[in-house]
Amino acid sequence: MKGKIICFGVRDYEKPYFEKLGKQYDYDLVLRSEYLNNNCWELAKGYEAVMVRGNCPVDGEHMKLLKENGLKYYLTRTAGYNHVDVKACKELGIETAFVPGYSPNAISELALTLAMTLLRNVAYTCDQTHNGHFKVTSQMFSREVRGCTVGIMGCGRIGCTTAKLFKGLGANVIGYDVFESEKAKEILTFKDIDSFLKESDIIICHMAYIPGKNDNFIDDKKIASMKQNAILINVARGQVLDTEAALKAVKENHLAGLGLDVISQETTLFNKDFDPKHMDTPMHQEIIDLYPRVLITPHIGSATDLALVDMIEVSLKNMDEYLETGHCKNSLIK
Known part of the structure; x- marks a missing residue:
């Protein structure tokens, strides 16, 4: 097992896809339905790797708390990343990557x-x-x-x-x-x-x-x-x-x-x-x-089977790159 990643905003119908791809890429994926934010940041406490979706805003203050509690990698399985405090991640030395394209x-x-x-x-x-x-x-x-x-x-x-x-x-x-x-x-x-x-x-x-x-x-x-x-x-x-x-x-x-x-x-x-x-x-x-x-519609543009597979798979490949090379081509930190 390569490591553990806590994944936020996972809907019930998405769980089988996460479980299948987690096994395929040899990761222990901890699935949470909650959307990570400043009010529930402690859910990610102690995890080195976190995966979020859109509408998971965490500000610099709480990102610092996560860093102090072990956070090293902050992955978003989305193409948009305005919910990610990239500046804070860079200053804190937290690696962060996105999914530039899915279905x-x-x-x-x-x-x-x-x-x-x-x-x-x-x-x-x-x-x-x-x-x-x-x-x-x-x-x-x-x-x-x-x-x-x-x-x-x-x-x-x-x-x-x-x-x-x-x-x-x-x-x-x-x-x-x-x-x-x-x-x-x-x-x-x-x-x-x-x-x-x-x-x-x-x-x-x-x-x-x-x-x-x-x-x-x-x-x-x-x-x-x-x-x-x-x-x-x-x-x-x-x-x-x-x-x-x-x-x-x-x-x-x-x-x-x-x-x-x-x-x-x-x-x-x-x-x-x-x-x-x-x-x-x-x-x-x-x-x-x-x-x-x-x-x-409640932001369902990416709510399809093929898009979901792309989002999870690219995120796990991003994690692979970080572990294997220390870098990632989809990094948000320039």
Whole structure:
């Protein structure tokens, strides 16, 4: 046995995958359902290696306490890492690594599903029939995706996968990215931001979040520049979208629909239960009240079998690299 790793945020359906891969890579994986944070940091006390997922924020003060109690390796099984205090890890000498890429199809398929559900008014229609109403209404009439221009904001590996899916359905696909890769150019047509916003019937956000650089990148002005009746989908990070501005645009019938798999301050909403008539904040209440034109899923973009295997396997390979060489190509410390 190479060593013991305590893994946080492990859901019941994920346990068999952890157990199988733990045996395959010769690690003793201790599985916890709790999400590691400042309030429960003691759960990781005494462990040299910790594996977390998103929504496991631990600040520098508590990272220091973990270091004093044996922590050497802090692994996140996610591509996003804004929940990891990389600066504190570097200062404390804690090795930390991430998973730069896992099944891009997982997130792309969800983006497509949210977009098509809104485009074809599926949630509204199913609500009608569920309540016994089988008459075709004007809201059931829709556009076809082959007659739409789909804009991909953030044209990396996941963005390109989404572009291929929509292109396969016959849509015209355009893109916006500060880096216009040759690979993406084979799939879509790049546009400047103004043209991108004005031409897109459906906008899918896959933009990476860079704290302090692109907070609320999709703001009220950019939303106002979008086409009338556009559909906006955010499956990237909540911080890149001004969600309140997007909700306002739906209420005012500028946007036809909004699909969210992420929001800012996710820990206040996700992995909790609420009375839908009495949500914890006005914005969260508005998200619920605007259904079925606003759809929200609790950050399930990576909740697929193949993505899960990728996330666990790459994390264990990262651990292997540290043990064998003292370094890791996926290190967050530069």
